[in-house]
Amino acid sequence: MTAPVFLADGADLSASVVTLTGPEGRHAATVRRIRPGERVDVADGAGLVAECVVTAVAAGSVTLRVGTRRQLPPPDPRIVVVQALLKGDRAELAVETMTEVGVDVIVPFAAERCVARWPAGDRAAKALARWRSAAREAAKQARRARIPEVTELASAAAVAARLQAAARGILLEPGAATALSRLDLPRSGDGDGDVVLVVGPEGGLSPAELKEFTAAGAVETRLGDEVLRASTAGAAAAAVLMARTGRW
DSSP: OOOOEEEOTTOOTTSSEEEEOHHHHHIIIIISOOOTTOEEEEEOBBSEEEEEEEEEEETTEEEEEEEEEEEOOOOSSOEEEEEEOOSTTHHHHHHHHHHHHTOSEEEEEOOTTOSOOOOSTHHHHHHHHHHHHHHHHHHHHTTOSBOOEEOOOBOHHHHHHHHHHSSEEEEEOTTOSEEGGGSOOOOTTSOOOOEEEEEOOTTOOOHHHHHHHHHTTOEEEESOSSOOOHHHHHHHHHHHHHHHTTOO
16 A cells, blocks of 8 residues: 655655644644654655655654655646536535546636636635645545646636647537547657646536637547536546546
């Protein structure tokens, strides 16, 4: 079994001894009940991982002796999912499962047919913070060295710009002629650029959005004959992309 992963949260991973305090220290000491002699990994969230051994545990803190360090290369190609806003806890579910699968960037998108909306101001900031917190916690659960980037809320024009710059732009559309499993995709190591996947709301992308995104070079594809919910479609499609690009 692989070692549990904790986040450095500002701790200097170049030092020979690291102490986890704050939320991470409390989680390690109180929730996970880490004990001296155990092996754990500490990640900076951007690809650097320190392999450590626990030397001491106190109330709310854990002291670690750093052994080897490894720097993971950047993901290639990056998998970017543009996720339409979802109601309630389905949004956090979508972020969690996409993070567990390995998505690198998650872009919240207020599609025309979204029921959920992020109002301006503090409430929008809190909604974005919930998405980012879900990605952070899921990354630890999945023992990822990199926390996915969760961007600010994107407009249709910003999504179109991402699609135009991508190595491959994809729209999930039930009934599309092309299956995602058959689509030509960049391979890991080619350095061609991002794969950008757009997941619309339960009511689907609007005709105007489909027109704008296909004009930017995106291809309409389907996962299969079944129609998945917007909260699970992104993770299912990302799993296909991870396998097809060679990242799995």
